[in-house]
Amino acid sequence: MTHIATENYKTQARAATRNIVLQGALAGLQERLGKGTALAYQDLPEGPDLRYKAHDIRMHAINNLDVLLKQLAEKIRSQGGHVFFAVDGKSAAAYCLDIARKHHVKLVVKGKSMVTEEIRLNDALTNEGIDVYETDLGEYIIQLAGEHPSHILAPAIHKTREDIGRLFSEKLNISYTDDPPSLTKAAKTALREKFFAADMGISGCNLACAETGHITTVSNEGNIRMSSTMPKIHMVFMGMERIVDSLKDHNILLRMLCRGASAQKLATYVSHISGPAPTDHLDGPEAFHLVILDNGRSRILADKNFREMLCCVRCGACLNVCPVYRKIGGHAYGYAYSGPVGAVVTPLLIGINRAKHLCQGETLCGACKDICPVNIDLPRMLLELRWKLASGDPQWHVRRENRLEKAVYQGWSHLTRNRRLYDLSLWATKLLQKMLPKRSSMIAWMPPPLNGWTDSRHMKPIAKTSFSKKWKQHKLDSR
Amino acid sequence: MDQSNQDTFLKKLKRALVDVSENLRNTASSVTPGERDDHQTTLEHIQQRAANDRLALLERMITESRAINLEVVPVKDLDAAGEHIQQLVITKQPERGAAKQVVAWKHPLLESLNLEKRLKEISIPIFFTEFENHEEKALLREKIASAFIGVTSADFCLADSATIVLKTRPGQARSVSLAPSIHVAVVLLEQIIADLNELYALLKYDPAHHTEGLTRCMTFITGPSKTADIEAMMVYGVHGPREVHLYVITG
Numbered sequence: 001m002t003h004i005a006t007e008n009y010k011t012q013a014r015a016a017t018r019n020i021v022l023q024g025a026l027a028g029l030q031e032r033l034g035k036g037t038a039l040a041y042q043d044l045p046e047g048p049d050l051r052y053k054a055h056d057i058r059m060h061a062i063n064n065l066d067v068l069l070k071q072l073a074e075k076i077r078s079q080g081g082h083v084f085f086a087v088d089g090k091s092a093a094a095y096c097l098d099i100a101r102k103h104h105v106k107l108v109v110k111g112k113s114m115v116t117e118e119i120r121l122n123d124a125l126t127n128e129g130i131d132v133y134e135t136d137l138g139e140y141i142i143q144l145a146g147e148h149p150s151h152i153l154a155p156a157i158h159k160t161r162e163d164i165g166r167l168f169s170e171k172l173n174i175s176y177t178d179d180p181p182s183l184t185k186a187a188k189t190a191l192r193e194k195f196f197a198a199d200m201g202i203s204g205c206n207l208a209c210a211e212t213g214h215i216t217t218v219s220n221e222g223n224i225r226m227s228s229t230m231p232k233i234h235m236v237f238m239g240m241e242r243i244v245d246s247l248k249d250h251n252i253l254l255r256m257l258c259r260g261a262s263a264q265k266l267a268t269y270v271s272h273i274s275g276p277a278p279t280d281h282l283d284g285p286e287a288f289h290l291v292i293l294d295n296g297r298s299r300i301l302a303d304k305n306f307r308e309m310l311c312c313v314r315c316g317a318c319l320n321v322c323p324v325y326r327k328i329g330g331h332a333y334g335y336a337y338s339g340p341v342g343a344v345v346t347p348l349l350i351g352i353n354r355a356k357h358l359c360q361g362e363t364l365c366g367a368c369k370d371i372c373p374v375n376i377d378l379p380r381m382l383l384e385l386r387w388k389l390a391s392g393d394p395q396w397h398v399r400r401e402n403r404l405e406k407a408v409y410q411g412w413s414h415l416t417r418n419r420r421l422y423d424l425s426l427w428a429t430k431l432l433q434k435m436l437p438k439r440s441s442m443i444a445w446m447p448p449p450l451n452g453w454t455d456s457r458h459m460k461p462i463a464k465t466s467f468s469k470k471w472k473q474h475k476l477d478s479r
Numbered sequence: 480m481d482q483s484n485q486d487t488f489l490k491k492l493k494r495a496l497v498d499v500s501e502n503l504r505n506t507a508s509s510v511t512p513g514e515r516d517d518h519q520t521t522l523e524h525i526q527q528r529a530a531n532d533r534l535a536l537l538e539r540m541i542t543e544s545r546a547i548n549l550e551v552v553p554v555k556d557l558d559a560a561g562e563h564i565q566q567l568v569i570t571k572q573p574e575r576g577a578a579k580q581v582v583a584w585k586h587p588l589l590e591s592l593n594l595e596k597r598l599k600e601i602s603i604p605i606f607f608t609e610f611e612n613h614e615e616k617a618l619l620r621e622k623i624a625s626a627f628i629g630v631t632s633a634d635f636c637l638a639d640s641a642t643i644v645l646k647t648r649p650g651q652a653r654s655v656s657l658a659p660s661i662h663v664a665v666v667l668l669e670q671i672i673a674d675l676n677e678l679y680a681l682l683k684y685d686p687a688h689h690t691e692g693l694t695r696c697m698t699f700i701t702g703p704s705k706t707a708d709i710e711a712m713m714v715y716g717v718h719g720p721r722e723v724h725l726y727v728i729t730g
Contacts, residue, residue, distance in 0.1 A: 161709055
């Protein structure tokens with residue numbers, strides 16, 4: 001799989017719908033997490049409407065992003081940490097490599113981070129001859145298999161225990177087992193020595209707080225704590241939008257994040273990290289680096305129609321309820337971000353034309369908005385993207401995707417405003433439809449390009465007597 | 480670092496936000512004076528909490544702990560806690576290697592547990608995380624890596640989510656609650672507070688905590704380490720401890 005594979009959406013999606021194992025796994029995931037999250041909101045002491053408050057908190061942070069990031073950077077520096085502002089993925093990776101070279105880093109352990117996936121940090125490090133180990137169990141499995149994650153929170157959801165058993169017996173040199181606890185133990189044993197030997201730990205950042213000057217990492221396995229405790233250097237990659245103003249806001253956001261991600265009150269481990277460990281501490285990193293990444297986000301920030309997208313905390317809740325994701329899985333989306341969040345954020349980051357299938361594939365059912373812990377209006381933005389694809393947009397460099405579509409709709413518009421022409425075309429269509437094959441008085445097949453309607457369902461033919469004729473008749477009769 | 484880099488970066492964001500109205504761009508403080516009073520009330524509420532209310536919080540914590548596989552054990556006094564830990568050391572088996580070895584925070588509360596003496600009785604070595612020089616530091620880190628039980632205290636516990644809150648300080652190493660396969664924490668009943676609201680109010684408005692700050696790393700631990708990454712099957716004990724035991728001294 002190449003880095004950006006959004007063009008393959010349709011083929012990938014088709015393959016996924018035929019993969020019985022994947023279909024079972026996706027359904028199970030949604031039944032468990034999607035429903036669990038909805039219940040977890042009901043259990044909030046403040047009630048489920050806290051989602052609206054959380055939205056306001058996020059918008060407040062986004063509206064003041066420049067000020068808050070400056071405050072965060074100053075605080076972190078005053079606590080002995082380093083902060084680097086990276087305009088794009090390339091400069092972020094270059095900064096990381098520069099620090100790695102200076103400290104002769106040979107081995108890196110990583111906590112799960114979608115941002116590093118976005119900027120292909122692993123490739124940059126590997127090309128430099130540095131060994132990189134993903135340490136989240138799901139990510140580790142994916143890395144061993146040479147694949148990419150298919151879910152923000154459950155990256156290996158598409159793999160069976162037998163797949164993983166075969167993979168581990170081949171790559172870790174252990175005898176085959178498909179027992180999840182034994183497999184977990186094998187991964188743990190393999191990674192434990194890496195944690196202690198690593199020169200650098202890399203993690204993402206679930207939240208940052210300007211008031212205190214700390215970043216927050218959240219995990220259930222403990223791998224992020226390991227990565228941020230054992231190695232001499234801890235480097236954090238943060239999407240620039242991932243900040244809140246104060247501890248008061250952090251309280252609400254953290255609770256909403258854990259509920260959205262995995263229906264938990266709090267994840268097993270939540271660390272508030274604000275700088276390197278002082279020398280009189282026994283452990284913790286000697287150096288702490290925070291990389292704050294733009295990589296196309298400032299363009300989203302500048303457009304008030306899409307600014308709301310920066311409220312996203314990448315919890316993955318929308319994946320767990322989306323009827324489209326449930327069928328096609330994460331790989332079809334062809335980029336680091338899948339599901340409804342991917343359908344909006346990927347086009348905005350890599351180009352709307354390039355990722356057109358993503359926003360066109362969603363159903364606009366609104367489940368994503370209802371489950372979002374910060375109540376982001378994803379359906380509105382999906383429509384906004386489709387509008388741009390239909391009519392073109394110079395600001396986002398969108399070229400009109402389908403000239404024929406526009407022409408057809410213009411023709412339709414003309415037709416419906418001209419009575420005679422409309423009646424004439426109805427008459428012609430009625431004649432033509434007689435030639436089409438029927439099944440229980442429904443049209444069973446239409447020629448291309450109209451077969452999209454009849455490939456998977458039958459269509460009702462146009463009625464013998466039109467509504468307007470019936471209406472006139474009705475008026476006459478009742479006189 | 481590179482100041483000019485930062486300035487350009489932030490200027491770009493400022494330009495992007497040019498259409499945001501002035502009243503949405505006041506970040507001087509998101510806390511209004513009224514909210515500050517709220518926090519004062521919260522602090523007083525915590526400090527003046529009646530003994531019964533404290534026990535009710537403990538009950539709530541025990542109820543919450545069941546779902547996450549955390550072991551919360553109320554004990555009368557420090558001596559009883561020490562006794563329990565001694566029993567754990569005797570009955571539990573190490574996950575890695577055959578030799579039993581214990582590490583513990585250098586912490587006033589833990590000193591009163593007489594762990595050194597108790598473990599000497601059963602000839603099991605215990606190491607406390609204090610050091611004089613670089614060699615001792617390196618040696619201790621090895622001891623933590625090979626220990627099967629790590630003993631800590633905590634700053635607070637949150638009843639609402641059954642969470643243990645630990646700040647790092649000299650003598651209070653992060654890895655004691657992380658690297659061994661069993662984590663034991665000992666706290667006093669009054670260290671249990673209701674929830675995150677109360678914790679953040681304390682961190683912000685309690686003078687001692689406010690001055691100290693979050694320390695460089697403040698960690699919440701809510702049960703043992705776990706994963707569901709293989710076919711959604713829950714497995715305890717991945718990179719962190721597979722068991723967590725919390726002893727609450729009720730007095």
